[in-house]
Structures are given as C-alpha cells and as structure tokens.
Amino acid sequence: MLQARAKGTALSGDAHAMFTLCTLLSGQAEHGGIGADEFERGLVRALVEDGDGAAAQWILKELMDEADLWTEQTSDEGELYWAHVRGEAEMTWTKPGVLTALARVKSATSC
Numbered sequence: 001m002l003q004a005r006a007k008g009t010a011l012s013g014d015a016h017a018m019f020t021l022c023t024l025l026s027g028q029a030e031h032g033g034i035g036a037d038e039f040e041r042g043l044v045r046a047l048v049e050d051g052d053g054a055a056a057q058w059i060l061k062e063l064m065d066e067a068d069l070w071t072e073q074t075s076d077e078g079e080l081y082w083a084h085v086r087g088e089a090e091m092t093w094t095k096p097g098v099l100t101a102l103a104r105v106k107s108a109t110s111c
Contacts (some may be wrong), residue, residue, distance in 0.1 A: 021046055021055040028051075060105065067102045 025042035027033050034042070046055045069086045082099070084090035 020050075020053070021058075022063075024049075024055075063098060063102045063105065067097045070096050070099055 024045050025039060027042070027045075043059050047059060048054070049093050050056055052074070070082050070084050072089070074083050075081060079093070081091055081093050082096055084092075084096070
C-alpha cells in the first residue's frame with residue numbers, strides 16, 4: 001500500500017522513510033496484523049518522532065489532499081453539511097474525521 005500511494009511523492013524512492021514508516025506501523029500491530037487503529041497510531045508516531053521527515057511530510061500531504069475534497073455546504077433549510085467530491089458523491093452532517101485531524105495538525109504547527 002505504501003509503495004502504491006508513495007509514487008510521485010517525496011516518499012517515493014526514499015527507502016529510509018518507507019522502512020521507518022513500515023517499522024512504526026508494524027510496531028503498532030498488537031496481533032500481528034495492521035488494523036485501522038494500529039495504522040493510525042503508527043502515522044501519529046511518525047509525525048511526532050520526526051515531524052520534518054519524509055514520512056511525516058507524506059502523511060501531511062495525504063491529509064491535505066483528502067481534506068481538499070470535502071467542502072462545506074448549506075442545505076435548503078440552512079443547515080451545514082459537508083460534501084465529498086471524489087468518485088461517487090458523499091455527504092455527512094458531522095464534520096469528517098480527516099478535517100478534524102487536519103485542523104489539529106494545523107493548530108499544533110502554528111504554535
């Protein structure tokens with residue numbers, strides 16, 4: 001998955017960054033497999049341990065790219081919702097997790 005997603009990014013070709021990220025992810029695996037929770041903990045750990053490294057920069061770029069696909073909309077009744085514009089249209093009344101995560105990263109880096 002990392003090799004496919006890293007093509008054309010700063011992580012592509014950076015064997016050290018890919019090895020570091022894979023090591024962090026596997027270190028989060030409690031039962032020998034990398035589930036969603038382990039994946040998330042590994043990504044957060046990569047950001048914390050080397051925020052300026054290639055792996056962290058790749059993670060931040062992925063977050064920003066995904067967040068750009070969500071737009072705030074207003075229903076005919078004046079209620080706020082979010083719409084995702086990639087592939088099949090998706091909408092939600094609650095703020096998508098990727099937007100919450102990106103806001104957290106932005107606030108942490110603006111200190």
